[in-house]
Amino acid sequence: MMKHRISAFLLAVLLAVTAAGCSAQEPEDSAGLPESSAGTAVRSEAFYPAEAGYTDFDGSPIQGWSGWNADGTFTFQNRNTLTTLSRENQVLETITLPEEALPGSEYSLDRSDDYILTLSNPGKMNESYGAVYYTDSGTVCLANLTLFDRQGNLVRQYPRSQVYGYDENDQKICLLPCPEGEEVAEVYGLGGAMPIYWLDGHTAIFDCHSFIIFYDFAADSGQVLDDMNEIAAQFGRFSTYCGSQMGGVVDGTYYYLTQRGTDPISGYTLWAADADGARELLDGQRFWHLFAAKDGLVLVDDIDPADPESDSRVWYLPTGSTQPTLVWSGDFSLYITEADQIAFISWAWSLDSSVLYSYDPVTGTLSSRDLGECIQINSLFTLVRDGSLRYYYSQYKDGERTSWVYDTATDTTTPLTRFDGGLYVSWLSPGGRYWAEQDPSTDDPRLRVSRWEY
Secondary structure, eight states: OHHHHHHHHHHHHHGGGSOOOOOOOOOSOOTTSOOOOTTSOBOOSOOEEOEEEEEOTTSOEEEOOEEEOTTSOEEEEETTEEEEEOTTSOEEEEEEOOGGGSSSSSEEEEEOSSEEEEEEOOSSTTSOOOEEEEETTOOEEEESEEEEETTSOEEEEOOOOOSEEEOTTSOEEEOOOOOTTOOEEEEEEOOTTSOOEESSSSEEEEEOSSEEEEEETTTTEEEEEEEOHHHHHTTGGGGGGSEEEEEEEETTEEEEEEEOSSOTTSOEEEEEEETTEEEEOGGGOEESEEEEOSSEEEEEEESSTTOTTOOEEEEEEETTOSSOEEEEEEOOOOOEEESSSEEEEEOOTTSSOOEEEEEETTTTEEEEEEOSSOOEEEEEEEEEETTEEEEEEEEEETTEEEEEEEETTTTEEEEOOSSTTSOOOOSBOTTSSEEEEEOTTSSSOEEEEEEOOO
16 A cells, blocks of 8 residues: 555656647648658647746756647746747747736746636745635635736736744744734645646635635635644644545546545545535545546555555546446556546556556446566557557666557557657647647757647
8 A cells, every 4th residue: 555655646746747638629730840751740840938937946947837728729838928829839829927916036827717827936935935824714815926817917916925934032923914813824835836726717726735725716715625634633744644645626626535544554535625615425435546537537446455465446437426437456557647548557567567558438448458578667648540549658678768659450569759768748739639848958948839640
């Protein structure tokens, strides 16, 4: 069990590089992109600067916010500008956020269908940073944030304040503003690595680990849905296993796993949070991993939680269902992605072979590709091309990283070239026809939109 839990935290970082898509169809034509050749990507020529409003710990620039739009266009941040690119990597629109309204000189950015939210994200913790907090009466407050509409017009500025300071006795005190007669009860710092889970265009979830907050930006009010501070405090240094562990939004509801028992390695129960509050699901059944897919949840548990070497089970819980469907059981490698279908891996040194799996929630079909030998798989996703399911994966063997595509219709495996030895496909478009990539040859963050031809 412990091995799964440690891997789960590491995997959250790795999965951030590959985005899930939906089944919307996109045009086949791609004017302005070069012609493809067998086994190579169809890459566009132009790169665009894509720098965040803050720097890395060593002072180097880092990639800014970016995301696909419903119509297949791609929007990205370059400091205080947001640029939308067409599928052909051409600039369609640029929005500039007024610098005087930003919550400081260093900030991160997030976006919903209705709003653009900027959060103060300075390099030093003694400076003002974006924060969500609640008072002893339950009042939810925000500080060091600015809210814009999708056209870049200022909607609301939240108070700018240093979060902590010291009194005359050198005791740490909270400096965040509070309604008269109230005191700050709990504070959670927001920043570039902390996602905001938008339920729709104007409501969002702040997952603060030991408490879950719902916030309505249209009404400018929030509420604490799930306060787990007292539970976490009972476990001292083991409190990292209490509170929320991972989560995601499906159909306007935020789902997460949480530990509330006395045994920190017994697994987590599934909870849901939205405007109606927080509630436990599936009668307390315990899991150790959750993945939010387009139309449901993928959940993983152990057949025998008391056995560290126990086989695992993969379940699928469709939206609106109260009972998960068993998809597979075996030695699970803790890697789940989704493009056209949900993909995962069975891989371990104790096995004779690595197996790639793909599950279609619509038909309930589980497909697999046995690689015939035990190989370390670093990334995996599946797409449907010309009616054929194709596995795209990167492997590490004999000190070398290579990338491949397996076509189920032709039963052929083809190397994917021009990936610098590893499959690094970031920001896959909703239809899986286009993708955005970062330029690895320069210190300044840049990106471009290109087209898949595999």
